[in-house]
Amino acid sequence: xxxxxxxxxxxxxxxxxxxxxxxxxxxxxxxxxxxxxxxxxxxxxxxxxxxxxxxxxxxxxxxxxxxxxxxxxxxxxxxxxxxxxxxxxxxxxxxxxxxxxxxxxxxxxxxxxxxxxxxxxxxxxxxxxxxxxxxxxxxxxxxxxxxxxxxxxxxxxxxxxxxxxxxxxxxxxxxxxxxxxxxxxxxxxxxxxxxxxxxxxxxxxxxxxxxxxxxxxxxxxxxxxxxxxxxxxxxxxxxxxxxxxxxxxxxxxxxxxxxxxxxxxxxxxxxxxxxxxxxxxxx
Amino acid sequence: xxxxxxxxxxxxxxxxxxxxxxxxxxxxxxxxxxxxxxxxxxxxxxxxxxxxxxxxxxxxxxxxxxxxxxxxxxxxxxxxxxxxxxxxxxxxxxxxxxxxxxxxxxxxxxxxxxxxxxxxxxxxxxxxxxxxxxxxxxxxxxxxxxxxxxxxxxxxxxxxxxxxxxxxxxxxxxxxxxxxxxxxxxxxxxxxxxxxxxxxxxxxxxxxxxxxxxxxxxxxxxxxxxxxxxxxxxxxxxxxxxxxxxxxxxxxxxxxxxxxxxxxxxxxxxxxxxxxxxxxxxxxxxxxxxxxxxxxxxxxxxxxxxxxxxxxxxxxxxxxxxxxxxxxxx
Numbered sequence: 023x024x025x026x027x028x029x030x031x032x033x034x035x036x037x038x039x040x041x042x043x044x045x046x047x048x049x050x051x052x053x054x055x056x057x058x059x060x061x062x063x064x065x066x067x068x069x070x071x072x073x074x075x076x077x078x079x080x081x082x083x084x085x086x087x088x089x090x091x092x093x094x095x096x097x098x099x100x101x102x103x104x105x106x107x108x109x110x111x112x113x114x115x116x117x118x119x120x121x122x123x124x125x126x127x128x129x130x131x132x133x134x135x136x137x138x139x140x141x142x143x144x145x146x147x148x149x150x151x152x153x154x155x156x157x158x159x160x161x162x163x164x165x166x167x168x169x170x171x172x173x174x175x176x177x178x179x180x181x182x183x184x185x186x187x188x189x190x191x192x193x194x195x196x197x198x199x200x201x202x203x204x205x206x207x208x209x210x211x212x213x214x215x216x217x218x219x220x221x222x223x224x225x226x227x228x229x230x231x232x233x234x235x236x237x238x239x240x241x242x243x244x245x246x247x248x249x250x251x252x253x254x255x256x257x258x259x260x261x262x263x264x265x266x267x268x269x270x271x272x273x274x275x276x277x278x279x280x281x282x283x284x285x286x287x288x289x290x291x292x293x294x295x296x297x298x299x300x301x302x303x304x305x
Numbered sequence: 306x307x308x309x310x311x312x313x314x315x316x317x318x319x320x321x322x323x324x325x326x327x328x329x330x331x332x333x334x335x336x337x338x339x340x341x342x343x344x345x346x347x348x349x350x351x352x353x354x355x356x357x358x359x360x361x362x363x364x365x366x367x368x369x370x371x372x373x374x375x376x377x378x379x380x381x382x383x384x385x386x387x388x389x390x391x392x393x394x395x396x397x398x399x400x401x402x403x404x405x406x407x408x409x410x411x412x413x414x415x416x417x418x419x420x421x422x423x424x425x426x427x428x429x430x431x432x433x434x435x436x437x438x439x440x441x442x443x444x445x446x447x448x449x450x451x452x453x454x455x456x457x458x459x460x461x462x463x464x465x466x467x468x469x470x471x472x473x474x475x476x477x478x479x480x481x482x483x484x485x486x487x488x489x490x491x492x493x494x495x496x497x498x499x500x501x502x503x504x505x506x507x508x509x510x511x512x513x514x515x516x517x518x519x520x521x522x523x524x525x526x527x528x529x530x531x532x533x534x535x536x537x538x539x540x541x542x543x544x545x546x547x548x549x550x551x552x553x554x555x556x557x558x559x560x561x562x563x564x565x566x567x568x569x570x571x572x573x574x575x576x577x578x579x580x581x582x583x584x585x586x587x588x589x590x591x592x593x594x595x596x597x598x599x600x601x602x603x604x605x606x607x608x609x610x611x612x613x614x615x616x617x618x619x620x621x622x623x624x625x626x627x628x629x630x631x632x633x634x635x
Contacts, residue, residue, distance in 0.1 A: 033434070033435075036430060036434065037434065037438075040434065040442055043427070043446075044441070044446060045445070047449055047509075048448060050452065050506075051452060053460055117353045117354045117357070118354065120350045120351070120354065121350065121354035121355075124351050125351070128344065128350075130341075131337070131341060131344070136351070140358075142619065142622075143358075143366075144560055144622075145615070145618040145619055145622050146362060146615070146618075148568070151365035151368075151369055151611070152594075152598065152611075153369065153372065153598055153604050153607060153608060153611075154365035154366070154368035154369045154372065155365040157368065158361065158364060158365055162360075173357060174357075174361045176357050177358040177360070177362050179358070179362070182354060207346050207350075229511060258575070277460075284452075285448070285451060288444070288451060292444065293440075
């Protein structure tokens with residue numbers, strides 16, 4: 023796109039190469055979709071085809087029947103996942119927007135200390151604090167509650183960090199003008215900051231959703247009751263522990279169910295997300 | 306809102322107008338408290354985050370540091386042993402020195418910079434395309450990182466499955482490149498490479514999107530200017546103009562890449578179904594931590610390992626900050 027000579031030949035070449043790479047990267051995803059609708063005999067075909075020949079809903083029937091026969095119906099895992107994901111998203115967005123707004127536009131003591139801690143904590147690998155966090159969670163009596171699923175994720179340094187960087191882009195003049203007109207902090211926050219941060223909210227939703235929805239640590243370590251575990255846990259326990267025919271069929275169906283919400287959310291927010299990324303480098 | 310600062314005149318007048326009041330130190334505390342009270346709304350807004358952040362991140366990290374200097378099995382009271390865990394790690398933990406550390410280093414060196422470079426390279430390629438079709442490619446490349454858990458268990462396991470039905474074996478057999486099925490996930494020689502390939506496949510994550518955003522911010526006039534200044538090919542263009550112009554995004558990508566590299570470990574568990582892989586072939590620090598914490602219940606030692614991981618992460622982050630800090634130090 024830079025010089026006219028380049029547009030014609032090398033861009034076509036690039037397009038071909040990138041399409042090949044893109045298709046290669048995307049094969050597993052395409053496979054995932056097709057796999058979910060394959061009848062059992064196709065799941066065990068040799069050689070395994072990527073595309074489904076006779077699509078069927080059989081796997082999903084299996085999934086629901088299989089789990090319905092167990093102690094905990096599948097719908098309970100689904101329900102848990104939805105409740106946890108929605109509650110966490112709402113809380114993360116609210117909490118990190120508030121924190122980001124203050125860290126970006128207010129001046130007060132400890133601000134630089136807090137910011138530095140947040141930056142360092144971007145490095146924290148959750149596995150690293152697994153044990154102490156387990157002690158904290160059980161010490162607070164949060165084990166076997168929905169809170170154990172939600173609260174640890176609400177403390178999200180990445181979300182606060184992205185939010186702060188984004189709110190930095192909102193001109194101070196705008197807020198000062200509002201203040202001169204007699205707006206309170208609360209008013210400025212709800213009427214100016216929140217509407218303007220929509221792209222950042224989109225980004226945070228996508229990241230957090232992936233994190234929460236795919237998380238198995240909470241279900242594995244913080245909950246002992248099966249009725250409080252999530253779909254991600256159900257899926258991993260299924261695909262890892264139970265080899266054989268039933269697992270292949272149910273695994274194919276649940277794999278798609280796990281992936282789909284992520285994909286939909288991303289498609290929904292993709293534009294906005296990249297817009298955030300324009301602003302949210304580490305400065 | 307500048308914290309109230311007295312002008313020199315006022316500062317000299319004020320104490321004189323008072324009786325020999327409280328000492329300077331006490332007065333400073335009072336001022337400090339007043340300023341904190343004045344900023345109460347800021348603290349109120351921050352409170353939800355700060356409380357949760359402290360409870361679930363700061364406190365656990367401090368506890369991890371403390372636990373790393375004790376022996377603790379999760380039942381009895383921790384017993385203080387100083388830095389002996391760290392000494393043991395270096396001198397006595399055979400598995401750690403022989404397998405975990407080399408594996409982690411090999412993995413980190415290839416996947417960290419490799420995944421980072423790939424992310425930048427693909428972002429750059431996509432940016433060369435007409436705007437209308439960029440989104441499709443972004444989606445295609447980003448999709449794997451959304452599918453991590455799912456893709457791993459459903460697809461990659463069957464791809465690298467050790468029998469004839471496994472995709473890779475199937476293809477290789479058909480082309481006559483191997484004579485009998487390779488046990489990709491059981492053979493110590495191949496497991497690590499499988500793990501590396503899969504991690505690279507998922508490495509076009511949020512860092513990749515950040516770079517894609519960053520590329521759009523580069524001022525196109527700079528390229529014209531660069532050409533006048535004697536930049537000949539696009540490699541030079543990337544090195545002298547593109548990368549310096551998007552340093553913040555490059556830094557963000559680097560930080561995310563470090564985090565992802567250090568987080569790795571569940572890949573091997575998901576692939577093989579066990580924490581300790583055959584012959585320790587895919588044993589990374591995280592597997593080692595999980596081994597000691599949840600199989601052997603030596604939580605003190607496991608914490609020492611995680612403190613080491615934190616130090617490594619912090620060191621790497623400092624390094625990348627040095628590399629990509631903007632010159633003006635905004």
